Amino acid sequence: MTKRELSALPKLGLHGTLLLPGDKSISHRALLIGAISNGETVIKHFLHSNDCLNTLQAIRALGIDVAQHGADIIVHGKGLHGLKQPAGPLDMGNSGTTTRLIMGLLAGQNFQSELNGDSSLQKRPMRRVSDPLTTMGADIQTTAAGTLPVKIVGRSLHGADIKLQIASAQVKSALILAALLADGPSTIIEKIPTRDHTERMLRKFGANVQTASDKLTITVEPQPDLKGQTITVPGDMSSAAFFLVAGTIIPNSDITLRNVNINKTRTGILDALLKMGADIQVHELASQGEPVANLRVKSAPLSPIKLGEEDIPAIIDELPLIALLAACAHGQSTITGAQELRFKETDRIATVTQELHKLGVPVKELPDGMIIEGQPVWRINDPILDSHGDHRIGMMMAIAALRSTTRLSLNEPEAVSVSYPAFFADLNSLLNQKRECDLT
Ligand SMILES: O=C(O)C1=C[C@@H](OP(=O)(O)O)[C@@H](O)[C@H](O)C1
Ligand SMILES: C=C(OP(=O)(O)O)C(=O)O
Numbered sequence: 001m002t003k004r005e006l007s008a009l010p011k012l013g014l015h016g017t018l019l020l021p022g023d024k025s026i027s028h029r030a031l032l033i034g035a036i037s038n039g040e041t042v043i044k045h046f047l048h049s050n051d052c053l054n055t056l057q058a059i060r061a062l063g064i065d066v067a068q069h070g071a072d073i074i075v076h077g078k079g080l081h082g083l084k085q086p087a088g089p090l091d092m093g094n095s096g097t098t099t100r101l102i103m104g105l106l107a108g109q110n111f112q113s114e115l116n117g118d119s120s121l122q123k124r125p126m127r128r129v130s131d132p133l134t135t136m137g138a139d140i141q142t143t144a145a146g147t148l149p150v151k152i153v154g155r156s157l158h159g160a161d162i163k164l165q166i167a168s169a170q171v172k173s174a175l176i177l178a179a180l181l182a183d184g185p186s187t188i189i190e191k192i193p194t195r196d197h198t199e200r201m202l203r204k205f206g207a208n209v210q211t212a213s214d215k216l217t218i219t220v221e222p223q224p225d226l227k228g229q230t231i232t233v234p235g236d237m238s239s240a241a242f243f244l245v246a247g248t249i250i251p252n253s254d255i256t257l258r259n260v261n262i263n264k265t266r267t268g269i270l271d272a273l274l275k276m277g278a279d280i281q282v283h284e285l286a287s288q289g290e291p292v293a294n295l296r297v298k299s300a301p302l303s304p305i306k307l308g309e310e311d312i313p314a315i316i317d318e319l320p321l322i323a324l325l326a327a328c329a330h331g332q333s334t335i336t337g338a339q340e341l342r343f344k345e346t347d348r349i350a351t352v353t354q355e356l357h358k359l360g361v362p363v364k365e366l367p368d369g370m371i372i373e374g375q376p377v378w379r380i381n382d383p384i385l386d387s388h389g390d391h392r393i394g395m396m397m398a399i400a401a402l403r404s405t406t407r408l409s410l411n412e413p414e415a416v417s418v419s420y421p422a423f424f425a426d427l428n429s430l431l432n433q434k435r436e437c438d439l440t
Contacts (some may be wrong), residue, residue: 001411001412002411002413002414003384003409003410003411003413004396004409004410004413006385006397006401006402006407006408006409006410007398007401007402007427007428007431008401008402008404008406008408009250009402009403009404010250010402010431011252012252012367013250013251013252013254013299014243014246014247014250014253014254014402014430014431015151015254015255015257015430016253016255016256016429017256017257017425017429018243018256018257018258018429018430019108019235019258019259020072020236020240020257020258020259020260021045021047021049021235021236021239021420021421022045022046022047022048022233022235022236022286023197023233023237023238023261023290024051024052024097024233024236024238024239024419025045025097025169025195025197026197026201026231026233026261026290027043027046027047027049027052027053027055027236028051028052028055028097028098029101029173029197029201030046030057030073030075030201030231030233031043031052031055031056031066031073031291032059032101032102032105032177032297033058033198033201033226034077034182034200034201034228034229034231034279035062035064035075035077035078035083036079036082036083036105036177036180036226037077037079037205037226037227037229038077038078038079038225038228039076039077039227039228040074040075040076040077040228041074041075041077041139041228041229041230041284042072042073042074042228042229042230042231043049043072043073043074043075043231043233044071044072044230044231044232044233045071045232045233045235046071046072046073046233046435047233048071048421049418049419049420049421050093050417050418051093051094051095051097051098051290051337051418051419052095052096054092054094054095054098055095055097055102056091057091057423058091058092058102058358059089060115060188061086061087061088062084062086062090063078063082063083063084063086064076064077064081064082064083066173068147068150069144070248075228075434077226077228080181080224080225080226081109081110082224083105083106083109083111084111085109085112085113085160086113086350086394088114089113089114089116089149090113090114090115090116091116091117091119092115092121092148093118094118094120094121094345094418095117095119095121095418096124096170096344096345097170099115099121099124099126099148099150100126100170100171100173101173101174101177103115103126103129103130103150103152103174104129104174104175104176104177104178105175105177105178105181106152106154107136107139107140107154107155107157107178107181108131108138108154108155108156108178108180108181109154109155109181109258110154110208111133111154111378112151112153112154113151113154114148114149114150114151114152114349115148115149115150115152116148116149117148117328120286120345120389120390121148122147122148122149123136123147123240123342124147124148124344125146125147125343126142126146126147126148126150127142127146128166128168128171129170129171129174130146130163131176132162132164133157133170133174133175133178135160135162135346136157136158136159136160136162136175136178136179136182136186137155137156137158138152138155138157138178139152139155139400140365143249156181156182156183157178157181157183158182158183158184159179159182159183159184159185159186159194159220159222160186160187161183161186161187161189161412162186162187162188162189163189164176164188164190164191165435166189166191166340167191167192167194167312167313167340168194169194169195169196169197169265172188172190172194172198172218173198174425175188176188176198176199176218176220177198179220179222180202180207180220180222180224180226181222181272181346181363182222183222183223185219185222186216186218186219186220186222187219187220187236188218189216189217189218190216190217190218191216192216192310192313193216193265193310193313194264194265194313194336195265195266195314196211196263196265197263197290199211199218200289200290201289202224202226204229204289205227205229205403206224206225206226206227207220207221207224208224209221209224212272223416225303231289232288232289233260234259234260234288234290234292235257235258235259235260235292236260236261236419236420237260237261237262237263237267237269237270238266238317238318238392238419238436239268239419239423240257240260240295241269241317241321242321242395242396242420242423242427243426243427243430244246244257244273244278244280244295244297245255245273245321245324245399246402246427246430247297247299248273248278248279248297248299248300248302248325249299249302249324249325249328249399249402249403249408250299250402250403251299252299253297253299254296254297254298254299255296255297255430256294256295256296256297257294257295257296257297259285259292259293259294260293260294260295261290261291262282262291262292263290263291264314265314266423267314268312268313268314268316268318269313269315269322270282270295270314270317271303271315272273272307272311272318272322273325275305276302276303276304276305276325276329277300277301277302277303278297278300279297279298279300280295280296280297281295281296282294282295282296283296283363291415295379301330302325302328302329302330302374303330303332304326304329304330304332304333304374304377305322305325305326305329305333306333306334307322307334307335307336307338307369308336308337309317309336309337309338311337311393312328312338312340315438316341317344317392319335319338319341319348319352320348320351320352320392320393321396321399322335322395323335323363323370323372324356324396324399324400325355325373326372326374326380327356327361327363327372327374328361328374328375329374330374330376332371332372332373332374333371334369334370334371334372335366335370335372336366336368336369336393337368337369338369339367339368339369341369344388344390344392345389345391345392345393345418346388346389346390346393348390348392348393349366349369349370350365350398351386351390351393353370353395354386355385355386355393355396356372356400357381358380358381358382358383358384358385358428359378359380359381359400360375360378360379360380360381361373361378362375378403378404380404380406380408383406383407383408383409384408384409384411385397385400385401385410385411386410387411387412387413388412388415389415390415391415391416391417391418391419391420392419393415394410394412394413394415394416395416395420395423397410398410398413398423398424398427399427400434
């Protein structure tokens with residue numbers, strides 16, 4: 001097992017400016033939608049991380065030419081019905097987003113396919129996608145446990161009206177992609193609004209996808225003539241979040257994060273930080289289809305927070321960081337309505353609880369969340385932290401280690417490459433450097 005020594009408390013704080021890597025959700029979608037569009041799609045500031053490279057390899061295996069020009073990715077789309085039967089099972093690696101979105105695309109093809117993934121992905125539930133797709137006429141078999149490997153017998157799909165049982169952008173997006181291939185219009189009704197990157201991007205490519213004023217009801221007209229586009233992927237708020245938290249909890253810090261996506265369906269972490277007392281300035285930039293901003297964060301003391309079911313979708317991947325913020329706050333914080341955390345790369349309620357206990361932070365595990373008792377000073381119980389092979393847990397613990405005066409280490413640090421290969425390099429660039437920050 002690999003192990004990395006983590007940096008301890010930097011006395012001068014964290015300083016400097018980062019240009020965040022491209023958004024993971026948007027990078028996946030640009031590849032998949034580019035593949036089913038006619039002509040060239042140019043993806044600028046694409047996220048070259050393991051998860052997005054799984055999507056790239058998958059569309060290549062489905063007969064799509066993908067080239068790289070400098071840092072740009074060029075997808076030579078073949079239209080809605082241009083994908084080809086792959087030669088063997090498609091490897092989804094660690095990526096839930098690739099798996100679930102591609103299930104929607106493959107359900108409506110005229111060929112069979114099979115999806116598999118790594119040991120973490122093989123534990124994650126897939127019936128949440130296959131069940132609603134079945135109501136559109138899809139033929140998808142999971143294992144008896146509802147997991148990968150999944151076999152998809154592509155066939156023609158009907159338009160359908162579907163009410164989602166779980167708040168999940170992956171499930172919603174799979175249904176929207178399948179609805180493009182159907183024989184009539186579809187309506188998808190969400191429980192709570194989730195990230196809307198699929199809807200926004202499909203409209204840019206020429207699809208008729210409407211979101212009603214309730215922000216929950218999405219109608220999709222089938223068989224659009226999608227046209228290749230140039231997509232500039234904004235910086236990932238879920239990656240920026242590690243540095244928003246680091247800048248807040250490490251005294252004497254002043255960090256600027258450039259060009260971060262501030263789509264309202266993704267800014268739960270910003271709202272929570274501001275509610276807890278964080279010092280963050282937002283300087284909005286010209287929109288690139290998705291709203292973007294530069295963010296400047298300085299250290300601040302924190303009050304505790306309560307988050308419930310309605311708050312969860314906009315902050316789902318940042319909840320481990322909320323637990324870390326709560327561990328530094330003065331008082332008790334509560335997260336409930338977050339049972340979805342149990343179905344991520346790890347059971348993130350269990351792994352966050354286990355790792356914060358190592359730092360001496362009292363955390364009570366709930367079936368759908370956590371109660372965290374903030375501690376002004378941590379009494380370290382175990383200096384060997386663990387990512388559990390989960391990128392977000394690894395990065396969260398590397399940020400947590402900066403609060404400790406004892407040197408801590410991290411098992412399986414390479415997990416960060418799933419979403420943020422340059423994470424440790426970016427973090428190191430902020431350490432022990434007194435530099436001017438400029439928000440504009
Ligand atoms: O649609 C997406 O790109 C994502 C949706 C979320 O998953 P769920 O849809 O399962 O909540 C999120 O956790 C994941 O990191 C990316
Ligand atoms: C849950 C995540 O991703 P995915 O579902 O795509 O594996 C994540 O990035 O935190």
